[in-house]
Ligand SMILES: Nc1ncnc2c1ncn2[C@@H]1O[C@H](COP(=O)(O)OP(=O)(O)OP(=O)(O)O)[C@@H](O)[C@H]1O
């Protein structure tokens with residue numbers, strides 16, 4: 471392992487996910503006083519800006535980078551954060567990327583739920599156990615709704631925003647597990663070590679955040 475290079479005490483390392491969150495996250499951080507732009511389609515994985523390094527990650531990897539202190543802070547959906555089970559400080563609900571995690575079935579399905587397809591097995595398991603539903607979960611990676619359409623599963627647990635995907639596939643939302651939006655997350659030790667950079671940033675993000683549903 472290459473030892474981490476020494477960095478100035480005020481230099482921040484941020485974990486940001488590629489995909490639908492990246493552009494809004496960098497725009498918001500720029501407005502909060504950290505000028506940055508991460509070009510779409512760039513093959514670079516680490517981006518340097520004045521006083522800030524951005525690590526470009528998959529959504530699911532953001533919480534672990536922050537929890538283990540490789541990044542001081544990051545932005546990730548509440549859905550991914552809960553599924554990760556990671557213990558990080560979560561000071562700001564940024565409001566964007568609003569959606570809900572729901573139990574979904576084919577319209578009119580009435581049989582027992584024995585198998586549930588999902589990208590969120592931990593959240594699905596918690597939901598099923600809390601209701602005493604003895605269904606197994608099957609971990610999938612994308613186009614989750616297909617599992618309910620093909621008979622791979624009797625139901626799926628997946629994200630819903632506009633409901634277009636449900637309508638286009640004759641599916642319906644049976645229950646909502648929780649509502650999600652993008653969160654600013656911070657490593658607990660970094661909050662103390664780099665508080666002079668992180669505290670004002672948190673305050674500024676709180677001012678700029680648009681609460682989900684507003
Ligand atoms: N349709 C949607 N509308 C609004 N927010 C969404 C929607 N789908 C996902 N999100 C939110 O945005 C986050 C990132 O979604 P994105 O589509 O970039 O991830 P992904 O491509 O499915 O993830 P990955 O490829 O990293 O597994 C999700 O974790 C969720 O919080």
Ligand SMILES: O=P(O)(O)OC[C@H]1O[C@H](OP(=O)(O)OP(=O)(O)O)[C@H](O)[C@@H]1O
Pocket residue numbers: 611612613614615628629630631632633634635636
């Ligand atoms: O209610 P809607 O507005 O239709 O949004 C919901 C869809 O958006 C997400 O999929 P995404 O487009 O990210 O593709 P994925 O299945 O590959 O994650 C999610 O998994 C749903 O399929």
